[in-house]
Amino acid sequence: ETGVTQSPTHLIKTRGQQVTLRCSSQSGHNTVSWYQQALGQGPQFIFQYYREEENGRGNFPPRFSGLQFPNYSSELNVNALELDDSALYLCASSSTQHRGTNTGELFFGEGSRLTVL
């Protein structure tokens, strides 16, 4: 068991709606990253959060946003949902060292499966 928990596990939304996904990171980890995984493909990096700030972003539009809280948990928000946003959203926690390096393993949650109708 990785200790990374995500909620909800499944949800269905309609096009144009907004969604918030939540992630509790593993104890002792200060960095959270989010990934989108479409069916049959590998996960794609959305962004990462460290010290409550976005610190690196993949090729995703601004309607994908996030937050990190003082306890290192995180939220992913997606506005104006589109059909192509249907995917498994994965959260991963890891540890960034004081010099800003992050080379250790990532621990992934089991994901939140979003269906947009």
Next chain:
Amino acid sequence: DAKTTQPNSMESNEEEPVHLPCNHSTISGTDYIHWYRQLPSQGPEYVIHGLTSNVNNRMASLAIAEDRKSSTLILHRATLRDAAVYYCILRAITSGSRLTFGEGTQLTVNP
């Protein structure tokens, strides 16, 4: 990010060794080679990583070519629970928690 190339699928028999290859001809000197696997209906799981030398852990071994342009993940005795998609990923020291996943290798283990 430098890219990796893996076979789409491989098949093995239970209790036999499995060698999963990965090519990464454009690897840079500071890229680490990471392997993750994803079992059905689960998030990816870390397997092993290395830089230049071969590495062993309780799950697997990682053999890295001398020129670092290829590597092989070795499962010494495959079990049915090892059936998963295996991803070979190059991780730059500056990339933080950004991992660039390809499509991976779907490993089937036959009983």
